[in-house]
Amino acid sequence: MREVQLSTPHEPLWSIGELAERAGATVKTVRFYSDQGLLPEAARSSGGHRRYGPQALERLRLIRSLRTLDLPLPEIRRVLEDEEADGRALEDALDSRLRELGSEMKALRWREAALQLVRDCPPAQRAGRLRLLSALSTPPSTAPLARFWRTWLPPRMPRPATAAFLEVAVPQPPDEPHPSQVLAFARLHAMTTAPCPGGRQPQPEVHRVAGAGGATLLYAGLVEAFELAAPHLRRAHTPHPGEALDAYVAAYASAYGSRDTHEFRRVLASRLSAEPRLNQYWELAATVLTPPGSRPEPTPGSTDDWLRAALQMDNAETA
Known part of the structure; x- marks a missing residue:
């Protein structure tokens, strides 16, 4: 099948399945990121099938690494767009996620202490303490x-x-x-x-x-x-x-x-x-x-x- 080339003549081209296999990902994952415009296509076959080069493999590995840090897709998109600039987008995204995690951890510690408070109090006091706690946000x-x-x-x-x-x-x-x-x-x-x-x-x-x-x-x-x-x-x-x-x-x-x-x-x-x-x-x-x-x-x-x-x-x- 003849392919429409959008890459250098000697650059290897992979189908979506081959890219997924090389990255250790599923085809569904590769298709999702590609549909989101996060993976660059190197070419299209005459039948319209996507073909990817080494740049897409590097990009996919970076995306998956950022996802393991629980960065949301909008932040990942900004990081990828800033990849060739000063790299501030990644630093900002990491700082933002650290702040969010700090808030989440504080909320979990408050919930843990609240659970201990109710568990350890005399049974006759539990209803009153539950009423007090129900009025609080966490944290x-x-x-x-x-x-x-x-x-x-x-x-x-x-x-x-x-x-x-x-x-x-x-x-x-x-x-x-x-x-x-x-x-x-x-x-x-x-x-x-x-x-x-x-x-x-x-x-x-x-x-x-x-x-x-x-x-x-x-x-x-x-x-x-x-x-x-x-x-x-x-x-x-x-x-x-x-x-x-x-x-x-x-x-x-x-x-x-x-x-x-x-x-x-x-x-x-x-x-x-x-x-x-x-x-x-x-x-x-x-x-x-x-x-x-x-x-x-x-x-x-x-x-x-x-x-x-x-x-x-x-x-x-x-x-």
Whole structure:
């Protein structure tokens, strides 16, 4: 049978079956990639049958290697099109697949920890834990927690200030959670998605007094104070006056439009003791952040407690 040549005169030509045999693939596989336009045809026989040269064999081997890495066909097509250029397409495709695998592995670890959580709990608690877990995505999203805090923060607070506070207030789910961390995050999710009495969380008095502008100064100052105090919590230092407390008081002084005086510190301690607290949130957040057996990581709640105690100590010494 005469063939229509599209290759060099001395280049060997193979039928689809011969190419499949040389590549260790099935005819169905070769036909599929050829139909997708991924395998170059060197010629067509007079009867219209495909003929392939060595370039197709090299291409088929590359495609199959990329498929063993679980790269999808669109990514493989981009890699093949970029083969003669700078090779960035392959690097980008591998990076993308690594990110996807990381997310998939994190989801599997969360499912494993959730299964252990339900398996190991007393039978009477299983129904409740299943209800908590059924509300979570895998891996869980922090979006409900962020929405909770956005309704807590004063309206019209600038976006950068809100983002800075959310970064310290919203615990990130660990990649390899212990069952206790899964339970704590599930309880956080339930807490932050439950309807609030009256439709809104109780607000600190400083929000009303300071307004959006003062609240921006307040939370920027609090983030700085928490960063200064965190090393003291990690070292289990007793609360004491110092740079962290000064930054803490300065944040409230700026919000109230006042100066940092002994009298202001006394009044501030009284005001803070009357403000609404979210102790349960911070206790659960600390569990999410800290693997069992490790020293608890500082949270805004535990750091605020430390700074309030330091303020009380400072007021007592001043008195």
